[in-house]
Amino acid sequence: MKSKMLKINKSARSSIITVGMILIAYIICQALIVTGNMSNLLQNLLVSMCYYAIMAVSLNLTVGFLGQLSLGHAGFMCLGAFAGAIFSKCTVNAIQNTFIRFTLAILLGAVVAGLFGIFIGTVVLRLRGDYLAIVTLAFGEIIKNVLNVLYIGYDSKGIHLSMKDAISLNLEDGGIVLVKGAQGISGTPRDATFTVSVILLLITYLIIVNLVNSRSGRAIMAIRDNSIAAESVGINITKYKILAFSISAALAGIAGVLYSHNIATVQSSKFGYNLSIMILVFVVLGGMGNLRGSIISAVLLTLLPEYLRFLRDYRMLIYSIVLIVMMLYNWAPACVAWRNKLSSNLAAMLKKSKKEEL
Numbered sequence: 001m002k003s004k005m006l007k008i009n010k011s012a013r014s015s016i017i018t019v020g021m022i023l024i025a026y027i028i029c030q031a032l033i034v035t036g037n038m039s040n041l042l043q044n045l046l047v048s049m050c051y052y053a054i055m056a057v058s059l060n061l062t063v064g065f066l067g068q069l070s071l072g073h074a075g076f077m078c079l080g081a082f083a084g085a086i087f088s089k090c091t092v093n094a095i096q097n098t099f100i101r102f103t104l105a106i107l108l109g110a111v112v113a114g115l116f117g118i119f120i121g122t123v124v125l126r127l128r129g130d131y132l133a134i135v136t137l138a139f140g141e142i143i144k145n146v147l148n149v150l151y152i153g154y155d156s157k158g159i160h161l162s163m164k165d166a167i168s169l170n171l172e173d174g175g176i177v178l179v180k181g182a183q184g185i186s187g188t189p190r191d192a193t194f195t196v197s198v199i200l201l202l203i204t205y206l207i208i209v210n211l212v213n214s215r216s217g218r219a220i221m222a223i224r225d226n227s228i229a230a231e232s233v234g235i236n237i238t239k240y241k242i243l244a245f246s247i248s249a250a251l252a253g254i255a256g257v258l259y260s261h262n263i264a265t266v267q268s269s270k271f272g273y274n275l276s277i278m279i280l281v282f283v284v285l286g287g288m289g290n291l292r293g294s295i296i297s298a299v300l301l302t303l304l305p306e307y308l309r310f311l312r313d314y315r316m317l318i319y320s321i322v323l324i325v326m327m328l329y330n331w332a333p334a335c336v337a338w339r340n341k342l343s344s345n346l347a348a349m350l351k352k353s354k355k356e357e358l
Contacts (some may be wrong), residue, residue, distance in 0.1 A: 018292045021292070047258060054254060054255040054258070055077060058204060059283050060290075066220050078144060080253025081257060081271070082147060083109045084106065085185045110257075112253060117248060122242060123135065148181065148268045150163060204254065211247065285297040
């Protein structure tokens, strides 16, 4: 009983620390903005850091806790971005209340991405390893390329679709082209703010934490450790895999809605293989199954390339070197042993100093 209480307390303590860190960072950023001490570059990156952190936390559910390598996470973000942007652009005059319109856009983006997550989870149910990675990668590329040639418009007759050009939509006079193929969708209301982004990041974190610490979360981690053993004790592998994929996809859809309401133009070409790999790097660097680490790595690796722009041609070289160094620090056996030894020495010194005070 005591060990269970200790585990619960440890998990709750870790969650409180993470939430506290996010809130403190938010308060500091707001104070810097109000006093005019934050650069325009950093202000422009605040929302970006939040939706990348949401992407990293949501992918960690699939990669870190379920143990399935997914390389198509950017596809779910793309679906959420386009669904939310189309909804907001169509209803900007009908729903003038920004809070209601943006909330509905977020819910729609989450539902659309979540439904595709259920579909992908069902399709790749029996795949693992390289085969799973290839299928999810193909899914992300299919979504990107379909939206890249898709034209959507609407008039009094309803919504029109075409994969040729805008003229093929045959819109009436006064009809509006929403999606313009490779040009994407533009004119989306800029409803995403830093405050809203932080709230959504906290909601995402709490959803994953509560899921992981629930019965369903323990079943998901059992599948990761040994799917055959998990199935032998009565765990429904199909159910929990689809659950993890759908929740992860829905949260990525929320990040997509934030993205589409933060920039002037949304293009499907931005949601390619490179973005999926970048989000995976956030997860691996922060630690598989470590949600706090995913948030920290997403923030740091979003800031780093921008602050290295003055190096021009050497910017990405230094970025790569930093990635390698951080990866070695986190995962190399010698570095892990050194960190454990250092932490034990510090704990012994603190314990000794407390005894001397007494």
